[in-house]
Ligand SMILES: Nc1ncnc2c1ncn2[C@@H]1O[C@H](COP(=O)(O)OP(=O)(O)OP(=O)(O)O)[C@@H](O)[C@H]1O
């Protein structure tokens with residue numbers, strides 16, 4: 093049985109449904125992420141699991157038991173708040189000890205527990221500091237230690253890395269993965285940063301306007317988004333309006349107006365005559381001079397823009413029918429920022445099993 | 453040039469504010485029966501004060517009322533401040549804060565009518581006490597709310613999240629965090645109560661005298677240096693309280709006093 097089960101949960105604020113008919117389950121030991129744009133209901137969902145809000149409809153079960161009647165303070169679920177929410181009048185050690193004291197632990201047990209928790213987040217030397225004496229990253233660690241010290245069944249994290257700068261954020265991501273593995277506590281993590289979600293999670297649920305659009309492992313989600321919203325929200329993607337010309341078990345033959353034929357891998361249940369979009373990631377599009385490409389899907393165009401970002405350069409290519417396509421190329425030669433200039437005639441091409449058809 | 457005028461202006465303002473107080477204090481040490489010319493230094497008037505039984509009784513009354521009223525007003529005002537902050541009600545702040553803004557004389561008259569006509573209460577210590585609590589609650593509530601306003605709401609949720617009952621959350625997290633505001637509010641309430649004249653005048657009846665009432669009845673006859681002496685002491689007490697309050701919770705005093 094899954095550790096956490098969310099069954100058809102709905103929460104309304106007036107006429108607005110912040111969360112609507114959401115269902116999913118989280119297995120013990122999982123790192124589960126809720127990903128979505130601002131205002132899509134992630135925090136609302138977390139607050140219902142924590143017990144700060146009650147669902148208008150649906151059930152939330154932990155270990156198979158309905159949490160409906162259990163107040164927040166009696167749920168074996170802790171939260172790491174985006175603002176950290178450390179108690180400003182308590183030292184780091186006292187902050188961490190709070191949970192153990194509330195659980196009625198002996199002073200000796202509390203002391204040992206705090207010490208272990210501090211070691212887990214590498215803050216042994218900060219035990220007697222007050223929160224205002226810590227850096228953002230250190231506060232973050234205290235909040236984590238405080239949430240984990242009594243080993244909850246579930247740790248909820250609401251954009252815990254949102255306030256950190258990019259470098260620290262990456263460091264904390266790596267630590268978070270390690271920590272979760274070491275302590276074995278199930279994480280439900282909220283973020284609107286898709287890269288963070290891909291880097292950290294075992295599974296991701298993409299939310300939009302109170303609904304879950306798709307739920308899958310990171311690589312699956314990235315490679316096979318169910319619809320345009322997910323495709324666009326996770327990473328960059330090229331989209332072409334197409335009509336299905338032929339659908340066989342082996343491949344899909346699509347026509348893009350003014351461009352010609354595209355061969356794509358076949359999803360289930362697509363029939364000839366349907367219209368939709370063909371989606372392909374920039375890194376799957378090869379770009380080259382006319383001769384060096386040997387791929388089935390091949391089009392010519394003109395480079396109209398490029399963006400150098402260090403490791404790679406993104407080229408914007410205008411195809412013959414006027415459609416723009418983005419292609420990514422690694423900068424393999426030292427000191428060279430681009431391989432093509434604006435105005436160059438190039439060929440863009442991709443494998444017949446790359447990209448896929450979306451009907452919505 | 454501009455700075456100079458600013459400087460002159462502020463000297464005038466401060467002189468205007470504090471010179472009368474300085475004169476009152478100075479003449480309390482004057483070895484003369486009249487507040488007219490400086491004769492010499494003496495502590496005589498303080499001695500007179502200590503032997504003036506009426507004055508001592510009034511002082512005792514004032515202290516008793518101020519302590520009780522500020523104590524009760526602090527508890528109620530703190531609860532009101534938290535409630536205003538937590539429940540974001542529209543009407544509650546207005547109800548609590550109105551007595552603060554209302555002209556004292558109105559409050560005095562209406563309390564008087566209320567005590568006599570509605571409660572059928574004999575005017576005395578109890579009526580004064582209730583009146584003082586009434587106008588002190590608002591001050592405490594404003595200061596406590598100001599203290600809460602800047603605080604991260606999720607701190608209180610975090611406490612519950614970590615297993616604290618609502619009462620434990622209040623005792624271990626909320627109260628320690630608002631304590632400076634509560635103490636500042638209590639000190640404010642104390643000074644307001646011990647200084648109050650208008651409302652006390654209306655609600656005290658004939659039997660009870662507080663210090664301000666006693667001073668007033670004395671100057672009706674003549675302003676003796678004894679009045680200066682008692683005023684000086686009262687001033688020192690008030691000043692001390694305000695200094696302590698501003699140390700404990702500077703933002704509360706600045707924002708509201
Ligand atoms: N207490 C509330 N009262 C009214 N509306 C609310 C309340 N809390 C949230 N909402 C609304 O519910 C929707 C979902 O809010 P929620 O905070 O869950 O979004 P989120 O996904 O966490 O967004 P973000 O990434 O910005 O934190 C929003 O439209 C928000 O305005």
Ligand SMILES: [Mg+2]
Pocket residue numbers: 134135136250
């Ligand atoms: Mg949120």
